[in-house]
Amino acid sequence: GSAKAAPIDLSFPKDFRWGVATAAYQIEGAVHEDGRGQTNWDVFSHTPGKVANGDNGDVACDSYHRYADDIQLMKNLGVGTYRMSLAWSRIFPEGRGKPNQKGIDYYNRVVDTLLAAGIEPYVTLFHWDLPQALPGGWQNRDTALAFADYAGFMAGKLSDRVHNFMTVNELRCFTDLGHQVGIHAPGLKLDAAGVNQVRHHGTLAHGLGVQAIRAQAKPGTQVGLADNTVFYCPVMETPEHIAAAKKATREKNAMFLTAIMEGRYIDEYLTEQGAAAPKVQAGDMAAISSPLDFVALNIYTPEWVRADDGPAGYVTIPHIASSPRMASPWLVVGPEVAYWGPRMVSELWGPKTLYISENGASADDPVINGHIDDVDRVMYLRNYFGNFRRLVAEGYPLKGYFLWSLMDNFEWADGYGKRFGIHYVDFATQVRTPKLSALWYREVIRQGRIV
Numbered sequence: 001g002s003a004k005a006a007p008i009d010l011s012f013p014k015d016f017r018w019g020v021a022t023a024a025y026q027i028e029g030a031v032h033e034d035g036r037g038q039t040n041w042d043v044f045s046h047t048p049g050k051v052a053n054g055d056n057g058d059v060a061c062d063s064y065h066r067y068a069d070d071i072q073l074m075k076n077l078g079v080g081t082y083r084m085s086l087a088w089s090r091i092f093p094e095g096r097g098k099p100n101q102k103g104i105d106y107y108n109r110v111v112d113t114l115l116a117a118g119i120e121p122y123v124t125l126f127h128w129d130l131p132q133a134l135p136g137g138w139q140n141r142d143t144a145l146a147f148a149d150y151a152g153f154m155a156g157k158l159s160d161r162v163h164n165f166m167t168v169n170e171l172r173c174f175t176d177l178g179h180q181v182g183i184h185a186p187g188l189k190l191d192a193a194g195v196n197q198v199r200h201h202g203t204l205a206h207g208l209g210v211q212a213i214r215a216q217a218k219p220g221t222q223v224g225l226a227d228n229t230v231f232y233c234p235v236m237e238t239p240e241h242i243a244a245a246k247k248a249t250r251e252k253n254a255m256f257l258t259a260i261m262e263g264r265y266i267d268e269y270l271t272e273q274g275a276a277a278p279k280v281q282a283g284d285m286a287a288i289s290s291p292l293d294f295v296a297l298n299i300y301t302p303e304w305v306r307a308d309d310g311p312a313g314y315v316t317i318p319h320i321a322s323s324p325r326m327a328s329p330w331l332v333v334g335p336e337v338a339y340w341g342p343r344m345v346s347e348l349w350g351p352k353t354l355y356i357s358e359n360g361a362s363a364d365d366p367v368i369n370g371h372i373d374d375v376d377r378v379m380y381l382r383n384y385f386g387n388f389r390r391l392v393a394e395g396y397p398l399k400g401y402f403l404w405s406l407m408d409n410f411e412w413a414d415g416y417g418k419r420f421g422i423h424y425v426d427f428a429t430q431v432r433t434p435k436l437s438a439l440w441y442r443e444v445i446r447q448g449r450i451v
């Protein structure tokens, strides 16, 4: 790092890229429109008991029709970038086969409207809404191949205007939460071997996707993924605890980011999984570890680690009931993860460029004097921003940040009950209203520093 050059006024570099993020199923609605095919989340959310309040994404924020209004919200914020995802089943309603021109037209309109507003789209190709027609879903290796075909096809269509693609969002969520824990689509509880195979198909989809994008996109197109690495932070900033946190980060992410960055499943993982280890075909690991232009991280909650004399060399420190949390019980507050997470990834694997593909919080949105005063969210963001700033000031290659989320939306198994937006959405009227956090973020962007 170049600590001597660090600014002392809470500022970020002039070329730091500020953005907001959303995902297709969480905002678009219009699930039966213009030839969109059914997805695993349509089926899951319409299965009684799976999503809070029986909510589903049929309408969501109606962004399919209101995208121009949403882009106007972004313009008012002053963001330079927007991370959005494409609904695979709008493009290939059956997951593969004949493309649906109306789906392609929709994303062309969104991209063109963004560019006209001076906002650069960063496109995620898979944010969990899997075409239901693909037999066996992620349990079937063929789904990884179908993903690559779709990813390459859309990169070919958009790369004259879109310069940054992320293959998949949060491998751990759509594999483990969908197939081990069962709280996300398709709601399965497979055994260890089954889960590991799904994980392998997920990472393979990413890797084959990278190759397909490179083959079909314009030269210079930047490719990465949005990973929810589990971040282990040292309890104290001393060499032994930092080394322990690094070891934990590498080992606990063995099936995802470690495999992608190192091109193999490390011995610790293979030993731990034994006979349940994934079945790997020749060439898979080379595909999975295809070189990336950037790594993007979704950062919410830390795990804490300290050095230990035992065989692992570290022990993790569990969250307790008194750990501060935002409105979602899982969202334990730990602003230090915004520094240590990317630093650990940098030290372990040295990616050229890092982005924060998501960071944000669910919070209560009290109305005070006619304004939505989400002070909790502002305080959360401000604390995390301080740690991102330290990371940048020390010379780690963090180039941009996407706040989750532009607006309240369909929060998966929590339905509409948990709000992550910096714009409030009244789902009865679809009116969007900036919260205090939107006004605060606009000022951060305008001044390029933490205010």
Ligand code: GBH
Pocket (backbone or CB within 6 Å): 023, 026, 169, 170, 173, 177, 183, 228, 298, 300, 329, 330, 358, 404, 411, 412, 420
């Ligand atoms: C990300 O998930 C997603 O990419 C985004 O779509 C989502 O809206 C956003 O962040 C906010 O959640 O109920 O305790 O078993 C973050 C990962 C996935 C973590 C769901 C919490 C439920 C944990 N989240 N998970 S629990």
